[in-house]
Amino acid sequence: MILENDGIRLRAVEPEDLELLYLWENDETNWKQSNTLVPYSRYILKKYIAGSHKSIYETGQLRLMIDVLPDERTVGTIDLYDFDHFHNRAGVGILIADHADRKKGYASAALVCLTAYAFDTIGLHQLWCNILENNTESMQLFTHHGFEICGARKEWIRTGNGYETEFNLQFINPKK
Numbered sequence: 001m002i003l004e005n006d007g008i009r010l011r012a013v014e015p016e017d018l019e020l021l022y023l024w025e026n027d028e029t030n031w032k033q034s035n036t037l038v039p040y041s042r043y044i045l046k047k048y049i050a051g052s053h054k055s056i057y058e059t060g061q062l063r064l065m066i067d068v069l070p071d072e073r074t075v076g077t078i079d080l081y082d083f084d085h086f087h088n089r090a091g092v093g094i095l096i097a098d099h100a101d102r103k104k105g106y107a108s109a110a111l112v113c114l115t116a117y118a119f120d121t122i123g124l125h126q127l128w129c130n131i132l133e134n135n136t137e138s139m140q141l142f143t144h145h146g147f148e149i150c151g152a153r154k155e156w157i158r159t160g161n162g163y164e165t166e167f168n169l170q171f172i173n174p175k176k
Contacts, residue, residue, distance in 0.1 A: 006109035010064040075101045088125035128170040147171040
């Protein structure tokens with residue numbers, strides 16, 4: 001299966017994921033990275049899950065759950081968002097929810113799977129992401145997998161301590 005790699009599996013969102021998504025989407029420590037300002041209701045998340053069977057061409061996004069094998073424990077999500085069919089590009093976002101599950105290679109394996117799927121199956125020309133200057137782990141992850149810094153938005157994101165610079169990275173499909 002193309003969506004398995006190094007002990008993880010990427011899978012579609014299921015109704016049983018509602019409580020996990022509710023917890024993760026409403027964890028304020030994740031909001032700065034995702035530019036979220038308000039909590040999500042269970043109702044909205046149920047509607048999202050109910051429509052998650054639609055293709056990326058219909059919705060402009062794709063969320064996949066990251067399961068650790070062999071026990072299939074769900075540790076996070078990986079997303080394609082702001083899908084642009086005309087220009088064949090999409091943004092990438094990753095969440096490994098529990099700090100105890102970070103730095104174990106799950107995000108790296110998931111990014112390898114998603115990149116292969118995006119380039120080989122969907123036919124994208126490029127992927128991009130935005131990373132805040134203090135998020136060194138994400139910067140290392142993405143640059144290790146071929147993403148290059150192509151710009152910076154200085155003092156772009158307001159935080160409780162002032163403003164942070166946001167780096168823009170992109171990865172052009174090497175096969176095209």
